[in-house]
Amino acid sequence: MVALAPSLLSASFATLGETVAAFEDAEPAARPDLLHFDLMDGHFVPNLTFGTKVMQDLRELSTIPFDAHLMVENPEHYIDLCAAASVERVTVHTEATHQLPRLLAQIRKQGMVAGVALNPATSLETLRWVGEDLQFLLVMGVDPGFSGQHFLPQTIEKVAAARANLPKTCTIGVDGGVDANNAVDLVRAGAAMLVAGSSLFDGGNPLETLKALRNAVKAGES
Ligand code: DX5
Ligand code: ZN
Numbered sequence: 001m002v003a004l005a006p007s008l009l010s011a012s013f014a015t016l017g018e019t020v021a022a023f024e025d026a027e028p029a030a031r032p033d034l035l036h037f038d039l040m041d042g043h044f045v046p047n048l049t050f051g052t053k054v055m056q057d058l059r060e061l062s063t064i065p066f067d068a069h070l071m072v073e074n075p076e077h078y079i080d081l082c083a084a085a086s087v088e089r090v091t092v093h094t095e096a097t098h099q100l101p102r103l104l105a106q107i108r109k110q111g112m113v114a115g116v117a118l119n120p121a122t123s124l125e126t127l128r129w130v131g132e133d134l135q136f137l138l139v140m141g142v143d144p145g146f147s148g149q150h151f152l153p154q155t156i157e158k159v160a161a162a163r164a165n166l167p168k169t170c171t172i173g174v175d176g177g178v179d180a181n182n183a184v185d186l187v188r189a190g191a192a193m194l195v196a197g198s199s200l201f202d203g204g205n206p207l208e209t210l211k212a213l214r215n216a217v218k219a220g221e222s
Helices: 013-025 052-061 079-084 100-109 124-129 154-165 183-189 206-221
Strands: 003-006 035-040 066-071 089-093 113-118 136-140 171-175 193-196
Touching: 003 035, 003 206, 013 052, 013 206, 035 052, 052 066, 052 079, 079 100, 089 100, 089 136, 100 113, 100 124, 113 124, 124 154, 136 154, 154 171, 154 183, 183 193, 183 206, 193 206
Parallel strands: 003 193, 035 066, 066 089, 089 113, 113 136, 136 171, 171 193
Antiparallel strands: none
16 A cells, blocks of 8 residues: 655644644544655755654644654764654655765664665765665655756656566655655555655645545556
8 A cells, every 4th residue: 555645834824723633633534644844954965844843743632653754964863862852753865965875874873774865966876875674665756845846757667667676675655746746656666655745735625635635546556
């Protein structure tokens, strides 16, 4: 089954608590498998969002696992704060560190799942040196920094190459530009987790849209 994760960057920040509570109470088909949080520092990407306190406060409203996507420089500064916010998985960008294996070990030491994100122009080759330790790969479908950007179609090929080369123990996710038009192709290429922001929230009914995306993916899987 493919895991679906709404990116709260596309939700209104004025009503984040209500949005999380609505997801928590949703019927099973409309309930996210994870909630995706985009932390941006204005340096690694040209945008600012929020810090770990936002996750910590929202954590009280839901039991849905939290998925933190760190688009920050010095990601090692934020790992303990993510653990304190009871985050399930922390994904760091390989472009943001010179010491990827050490950073992943730091995340796992805190009992969290360690993920690596690759920008569109970053080769899969960088993962060779992480080896069997890689638990999760997040393939970016856009250059990170903003929601609502155009999906780069080469992402599908990259997911397929990753799936062919990485151990089966590594889950592959896709983030950026995911919608009902590309979700089935991404899943067929090997994605087992999809992040969706604007395609879920822009229509005004994220629960119904998530349910429709789940049904589309399920139909495409069979
Ligand atoms: C991009 C973020 C994504 C993004 C998703 O920098 O990591 O999570 O907000 O939004 P959409 O689905 O609109 O690309
Ligand atoms: Zn993200």
